[in-house]
Amino acid sequence: MPNTVIVGTGFYIPEKIYDNAYMESIVDTNDEWITRRTGIKERHVSADDEYTTDMATIAAKRALENAKMTAEELDLIIFATVTPDYFCPSCACVVQNNIGAVNASAFDYNAACSSFVFGLQIADSFIRSETYKNILIICADVLTKATDYKDRATCVLFGDAAGAAVVTADEERRGVITTVTGADGTGNNAITSLAFRNDAEELEKRIGGRKETIFMAGQAVMKFAVKAMADASDMVLKKAGLTYDDIKLVIPHQANYRIVDSAIRRMGIEKEKVFLHLEKFGNTSASCIPVALAEAAEQGLIERGDKIILVGFGGGLTWGAALLEY
Numbered sequence: 030m031p032n033t034v035i036v037g038t039g040f041y042i043p044e045k046i047y048d049n050a051y052m053e054s055i056v057d058t059n060d061e062w063i064t065r066r067t068g069i070k071e072r073h074v075s076a077d078d079e080y081t082t083d084m085a086t087i088a089a090k091r092a093l094e095n096a097k098m099t100a101e102e103l104d105l106i107i108f109a110t111v112t113p114d115y116f117c118p119s120c121a122c123v124v125q126n127n128i129g130a131v132n133a134s135a136f137d138y139n140a141a142c143s144s145f146v147f148g149l150q151i152a153d154s155f156i157r158s159e160t161y162k163n164i165l166i167i168c169a170d171v172l173t174k175a176t177d178y179k180d181r182a183t184c185v186l187f188g189d190a191a192g193a194a195v196v197t198a199d200e201e202r203r204g205v206i207t208t209v210t211g212a213d214g215t216g217n218n219a220i221t222s223l224a225f226r227n228d229a230e231e232l233e234k235r236i237g238g239r240k241e242t243i244f245m246a247g248q249a250v251m252k253f254a255v256k257a258m259a260d261a262s263d264m265v266l267k268k269a270g271l272t273y274d275d276i277k278l279v280i281p282h283q284a285n286y287r288i289v290d291s292a293i294r295r296m297g298i299e300k301e302k303v304f305l306h307l308e309k310f311g312n313t314s315a316s317c318i319p320v321a322l323a324e325a326a327e328q329g330l331i332e333r334g335d336k337i338i339l340v341g342f343g344g345g346l347t348w349g350a351a352l353l354e355y
């Protein structure tokens with residue numbers, strides 16, 4: 030049975046920056062509160078005419094270049110977003126056309142911020158069953174276009190980005206060792222962005238959110254996130270019969286420094302083993318993990334053969350972890 034190996038990563042971050050000083054100028058907040066409560070200093074914001082698939086196309090091309098693979102060699106593109114350009118067609122089909130992946134099947138899926146881990150699990154299943162060989166996983170979002178800049182509790186958190194990874198079937202290298210994913214739909218109203226069902230008033234009553242854009246019950250999400258990330262990481266290690274001593278780097282979803290700090294205390298690992306970039310990008314939804322993975326590789330923090338854990342949580346509520354030999 031072939032293994033699933035990540036052979037290329039790529040990402041795209043838009044140019045425009047909203048730093049904490051800018052946030053102070055538009056909403057009742059301050060650098061001290063944002064830094065202490067979240068760890069975020071800056072977030073990047075897509076241009077007015079820049080959408081999810083524009084960013085994703087660049088990230089996809091970079092991942093293919095990094096993998097030394099042509100678009101024609103792809104068998105499948107899977108794409109996760111909560112801010113698609115259109116409900117139909119899928120972002121996956123738009124990018125398939127943009128990059129000329131003429132032989133690839135393509136579809137979107139959505140596990141919110143946990144999506145990259147879900148994507149690895151989906152890709153791993155297709156590769157192990159020998160359905161597809163070369164798969165492009167893309168996570169991209171323009172959360173700032175769905176953010177209410179009058180809501181200080183959410184607007185300081187989000188940034189835009191796209192992250193992509195090319196995975197391929199490999200008989201020798203180990204790659205993905207194991208994955209776990211899960212969902213808890215009882216928390217479905219903890220992070221919400223409306224589409225057709227227009228129950229904004231009901232949600233506003235329940236969690237005090239705003240009508241226009243993303244609703245979030247921050248405290249509830251934070252409580253869920255700490256336990257979900259620690260449990261998911263512990264689970265993949267247990268499944269693989271490994272311990273944190275075997276792990277070179279943990280790459281968590283980058284939502285809030287306090288969430289990551291509490292989660293790693295539960296895991297019992299030192300900060301040096303954790304890769305964080307949220308100070309400069311904020312929470313970029315599902316792209317946090319693939320962007321961080323690409324950066325960690327670029328910075329030489331992980332090398333081929335190192336064992337790493339990718340772990341996330343998000344709306345749904347969803348959670349997941351992947352243990353892999355990079």
Ligand code: UT7
Pocket residue numbers: 057058059062063066067142181182183185220245246247248250251254284285312314342343344
């Ligand atoms: O990708 C997954 C999606 N989301 C998340 O992971 C978010 C998870 N949650 C969080 O990160 C945190 O809950 C937040 C950062 C959103 C909020 O931090 P918190 O420690 O839970 O603060 P809080 O909501 O309990 O608010 C504490 C105080 C409140 O004031 P009062 O009622 O104590 O007077 C808020 O109104 O802080 C106030 N506050 C702010 N003050 C200055 C909320 N946002 C701000 C702000 N600046 N931006």
